[in-house]
Amino acid sequence: MSSEFGYIPESPEQSFGNNKGIFTPTDIYDLTRADKYTNYGQLELIETVNITSSTASVEFTTLGSYNVHFLTINDCKLDVDARYLVAQLSNDGGSSYISSGYQYAYQLGYPSSFSELNSTSIGNIPHLTSNGNNTNEVGNGYVYFYNLLDSTKYSFTTSHSIGTDNATNARFYFGSAVKPTAETHNAIKLQMSSGTGITKANFSLYGIKEYS
Numbered sequence: 035m036s037s038e039f040g041y042i043p044e045s046p047e048q049s050f051g052n053n054k055g056i057f058t059p060t061d062i063y064d065l066t067r068a069d070k071y072t073n074y075g076q077l078e079l080i081e082t083v084n085i086t087s088s089t090a091s092v093e094f095t096t097l098g099s100y101n102v103h104f105l106t107i108n109d110c111k112l113d114v115d116a117r118y119l120v121a122q123l124s125n126d127g128g129s130s131y132i133s134s135g136y137q138y139a140y141q142l143g144y145p146s147s148f149s150e151l152n153s154t155s156i157g158n159i160p161h162l163t164s165n166g167n168n169t170n171e172v173g174n175g176y177v178y179f180y181n182l183l184d185s186t187k188y189s190f191t192t193s194h195s196i197g198t199d200n201a202t203n204a205r206f207y208f209g210s211a212v213k214p215t216a217e218t219h220n221a222i223k224l225q226m227s228s229g230t231g232i233t234k235a236n237f238s239l240y241g242i243k244e245y246s
Contacts, residue, residue, distance in 0.1 A: 077104060077240040085235045088113055091225040092237055095128040100241030103179040105222075107195065109172040110163045110235035116200035118165075118227045119173065120158035123182070123189060123213055128221035132213065133157045140209030144199075151209075160227065161207040164197040172234075173197030175207075182219040189213045 046054050048070045057065070065071035080103075083092050097103060110119055122131040139152040140161055151161070163173025175195025181187040189212065196206045213219065224237065 076243040078243055080239045080241055082236065082238040085232050085237075088231045088233050090231045091223050092232065092235075093128055093221060093223045094239050095124075095221040097182060097220055097222070097239075098241045099183065101181065101184065101244060102242040103182060103222075104240040104242060105177040105179070106236075106238045106240075107163050107173065107175045107177070108236040108238075109174065110197075110237075111165060111172050111233040112226050113230040113233050114226065114228070116164075118160060118197075118207075119162040119195075119224060119232070120160050120227050121162060121177070121191075122158050122223045122225070123219040124221035124223065125217050125219055126221075128223070131221070131223045132219075135215065136211055136213050138209060138211035140207050143206045143208075144203055151207075158227070159191055159193075159211040159213075161195065161209075162193055162224070163195045164199065164205060164207065168202065171198045171202065179222070182222075185218045186216055188216060189219045 048054070048065055050070055051072055053065070053072050062071055066073065080096060080098055081094055085092065107119065112119065122133060124131045134155070134157050136156045136159055137154050138156060138160060139150070142149050142151055162177055163175050165171045165173040173195060174197070175193060177191055177193040180190040182189050191211045194206070194208045196204065199205055226232065
């Protein structure tokens with residue numbers, strides 16, 4: 035007699051929010067693939083971009099249908115010293131990108147000091163990573179994007195990054211930004227704050243699955 039999910043002879047019906055039984059790793063894998071395993075905040079990979087040579091910008095033009103997106107930034111190196119990674123949003127699928135009207139408030143931290151950075155009118159979502167351009171200097175971080183595809187709401191971000199400045203001092207940024215226009219933003223572009231481009235990096239964009 036067979037058993038499934040800890041039950042003999044047959045398992046109860048499994049569904050999200052209503053799982054019963056003693057699950058093996060294989061059970062969890064199978065139920066997750068069937069979209070029946072309870073796992074709130076599940077990340078679903080949309081796209082990964084790996085940069086290995088100088089690139090002016092990286093664009094994500096397929097955002098799925100998620101309300102919350104999550105971007106990871108790994109080992110990002112920029113061509114020019116003392117610059118940082120920024121983002122711009124598009125309302126036309128990536129044909130053009132909005133270069134004005136963003137607002138932000140960030141905390142900047144060094145080992146020896148903390149300060150605040152803010153603006154009510156800036157051309158991008160700033161400070162997503164920072165680094166010098168020495169061999170071992172790279173930036174890492176993550177960004178949450180909220181409401182990008184909801185035409186009735188503003189698009190918000192929260193982000194946290196760690197990197198170095200042009201004197202090899204460690205520094206971090208933590209804060210939020212907003213594009214205070216209620217419209218659909220259906221593409222994201224990453225680029226340098228100024229200068230030539232991104233030398234290397236690994237970017238992964240995820241959607242956070244929602245359940246009704």
